[in-house]
Amino acid sequence: MSNSVLFDAPGPKAKRLSRILSIGFGALVIGGLGYLIYLLAREREIFNGTTEPGLFDSSRWDIFEDPELWGFIGQGVINTLTAAGISAVLAIILGVIMALLRTSNKIWVQIPTTAILEFVRGMPVLLMMLFILLSFSTGALWAVVIALTLYNGAIIGEALRAGLAALPKGQNEAGLSLGMTRMQSMFLVQFPQAFRQMLPVIVAQLVVLLKDTSLGFIVGYPELLRSTMNNLSSFFGSRYTFSFFMVTLAIYLTMNISLSIFARYVAKKTSSVKN
Amino acid sequence: MEVLFENFDRYLVGFWMTLQLLLVSGFFALIIGTLIAMLRISPLGSMRVFATAYTELARNTPLTLVLFFCAFLLPYLGTDYSYPVLAIIGLSFYTSPFVAEALRSGINGVALGQAEAARSLGMRFSQTLIEIVLPQAFRMVIPPLINVFIALTKNTSVAGAFFVVELFTIGKELANANGDAVILVLSGIAIFYLAITIPLGFIAARLEKKWVVVK
Numbered sequence: 001m002s003n004s005v006l007f008d009a010p011g012p013k014a015k016r017l018s019r020i021l022s023i024g025f026g027a028l029v030i031g032g033l034g035y036l037i038y039l040l041a042r043e044r045e046i047f048n049g050t051t052e053p054g055l056f057d058s059s060r061w062d063i064f065e066d067p068e069l070w071g072f073i074g075q076g077v078i079n080t081l082t083a084a085g086i087s088a089v090l091a092i093i094l095g096v097i098m099a100l101l102r103t104s105n106k107i108w109v110q111i112p113t114t115a116i117l118e119f120v121r122g123m124p125v126l127l128m129m130l131f132i133l134l135s136f137s138t139g140a141l142w143a144v145v146i147a148l149t150l151y152n153g154a155i156i157g158e159a160l161r162a163g164l165a166a167l168p169k170g171q172n173e174a175g176l177s178l179g180m181t182r183m184q185s186m187f188l189v190q191f192p193q194a195f196r197q198m199l200p201v202i203v204a205q206l207v208v209l210l211k212d213t214s215l216g217f218i219v220g221y222p223e224l225l226r227s228t229m230n231n232l233s234s235f236f237g238s239r240y241t242f243s244f245f246m247v248t249l250a251i252y253l254t255m256n257i258s259l260s261i262f263a264r265y266v267a268k269k270t271s272s273v274k275n
Numbered sequence: 276m277e278v279l280f281e282n283f284d285r286y287l288v289g290f291w292m293t294l295q296l297l298l299v300s301g302f303f304a305l306i307i308g309t310l311i312a313m314l315r316i317s318p319l320g321s322m323r324v325f326a327t328a329y330t331e332l333a334r335n336t337p338l339t340l341v342l343f344f345c346a347f348l349l350p351y352l353g354t355d356y357s358y359p360v361l362a363i364i365g366l367s368f369y370t371s372p373f374v375a376e377a378l379r380s381g382i383n384g385v386a387l388g389q390a391e392a393a394r395s396l397g398m399r400f401s402q403t404l405i406e407i408v409l410p411q412a413f414r415m416v417i418p419p420l421i422n423v424f425i426a427l428t429k430n431t432s433v434a435g436a437f438f439v440v441e442l443f444t445i446g447k448e449l450a451n452a453n454g455d456a457v458i459l460v461l462s463g464i465a466i467f468y469l470a471i472t473i474p475l476g477f478i479a480a481r482l483e484k485k486w487v488v489v490k
Contacts, residue, residue, distance in 0.1 A: 010318075018318055026321030040352075122425075122472035123465055124432035127443060131465075134450055134457045207335075214337035218436040225339055229347075238351065245348055249340060256335035 040242075055242050063236055064247070076227030077251060083141060083223060084210045087148035091156055091209065092202070094149055098157025099194075100186070103164055120154045125212055129219045140221035144213060152209045159201040163194030200267035207259045214252075224248060278456045279463045282449055289445035290467045296359065296431040296441060297471070300366035301424055307367060308374025315379055330372040338433050341365045346437035362434035366427065373423045381416030382408065414486040421479035428471045442467055 010018065041054040053059050063069055101113040120128075128147035132138055138146065167190055175185030195202075217225040228248045233241050279286075314326035333341075345365035346358060356364075385408050393403040435443030446464035450457045 022319040022321045025319055025325070029321070029325050044353075118473060118476070119465075119469065122429075122469045122476065124429040124443065124468055126432045126436070127446065127461065127464060127468065130443070130447065130450070131458075131461045134461070211335070211337040214339040215433065217339050217343075218433070225337070225343070229340075229343055241351065242348060245340075245344060249336065252337055252340060253332070253335050257331065260331075260335060 060239055060243050072232055076224035080213050080223040083144050083213045087145045088206050088209055090149040091152035094153030095156030095160055099160035102161050117154050120150050125151045126215050133219050140219050143219055144216040144221050148209055148212055152205055155205050156202055159198045160194055163198035164190055167193055196270055199270050203263040203266050207256055278453050278460055285445050289442035292441035293431050296434055297428050300363045301427055303367035304370035304374050307371035311375035312378040333372040338369050338430055341369050342433055342437045358438040362439045370427050377419040377423055378416055381412040384415045385411045418479045418483040421475055425472050425475050
């Protein structure tokens with residue numbers, strides 16, 4: 001809802017007032033951020049009177065000049081992307097299967113699928129990872145991949161099912177009347193449309209999946225977070241923990257925001273097809 | 276089955292902490308999220324920019340990283356809170372943008388004609404908002420909000436990896452102590468989570484059906 005509907009269009013006086021208030025709030029935020037940076041950057045006194053350099057002091061950042069270090073960080077990024085990539089592909093496949101099973105007209109297929117789906121959706125992904133790791137001893141990578149596949153597959157399956165349900169009935173009927181079997185009509189007529197309709201939801205879910213690979217940190221998979229915050233940070237000592245945190249945050253934000261922007265682009269593209 | 280009964284009190288300890296994490300961080304996430312949603316629809320440009328930046332930052336940071344910051348860096352920077360409090364800070368921060376988005380999409384979901392009709396009947400801004408827009412937005416907001424809280428319930432498990440003794444920690448501890456009954460022990464943990472998430476999901480689905488707005 002645009003604000004202009006709720007109240008009269010602002011006159012010159014109100015416009016000036018809102019501009020002043022806007023600048024005031026902006027100044028407040030920038031000032032707050034500046035103060036925060038000042039607090040972080042100033043020298044820190046520790047218990048026995050000695051001082052530590054501030055958090056942006058070059059002595060806390062010098063290790064980042066070493067290309068070998070970036071090699072280790074890069075390996076973490078690659079491990080994160082590997083886990084995310086494998087699970088994304090498998091989750092989409094599983095999602096398609098789930099959607100097919102859920103739309104089946106046989107009750108002995110529908111009920112167990114729904115039960116499994118509710119179970120998977122209600123469980124923490126982390127618990128699933130631990131479960132798979134301990135009871136099937138798959139190794140950390142596959143524990144991460146399988147848990148993410150199950151969880152995101154269930155969500156994508158539901159999205160696809162909603163997409164199928166939203167299609168006009170005539171689509172399926174037209175397929176059947178052309179002499180297609182139910183399966184042919186599903187795969188050649190309905191599914192491509194549902195998939196396209198739901199593509200924004202699916203891509204948005206992949207952002208969630210990429211973020212969730214960081215749970216590998218907890219089950220011992222050497223993804224980005226574990227390589228920087230655990231391995232490298234304990235190697236170089238607590239002086240660099242904050243610096244590693246900032247670098248890791250920056251890498252995650254870059255990866256996730258670019259994927260989010262892609263998701264929005266896809267959403268725009270598919271919605272313009274409809275209208 | 277014995278493992279479950281013998282350690283039932285441990286399970287309850289974990290479940291109580293999970294519930295506390297859920298309720299307290301849910302409460303704060305609701306407050307922060309409402310504030311952010313208000314900033315996002317505000318007429319002041321700088322407020323909208325701030326709220327958008329906050330949302331993007333919080334939504335694109337993995338929860339594990341947020342909780343890592345709370346558990347390791349906040350104490351390093353000189354705060355002096357217990358681990359459950361630090362986890363609550365992290366969970367509230369992480370959940371708040373999702374609350375804000377749910378609220379915003381609810382308000383945006385109210386058909387434009389509703390507010391136009393109210394305005395053309397001569398209602399003031401406050402009347403339009405309180406009597407026409409918000410009651411309708413409320414219905415549309417509740418189901419997605421419940422879904423946010425379901426996600427929060429599941430996310431509390433991540434706090435278990437950062438020194439908070441809740442269900443996930445108890446599960447790990449019991450699984451290590453009873454190597455022969457891992458599946459049973461962890462299924463017990465799963466049941467406690469499902470006891471929260473499945474009823475909530477059921478309520479959300481019911482309300483969504485009941486409150487569907489015919490346009």
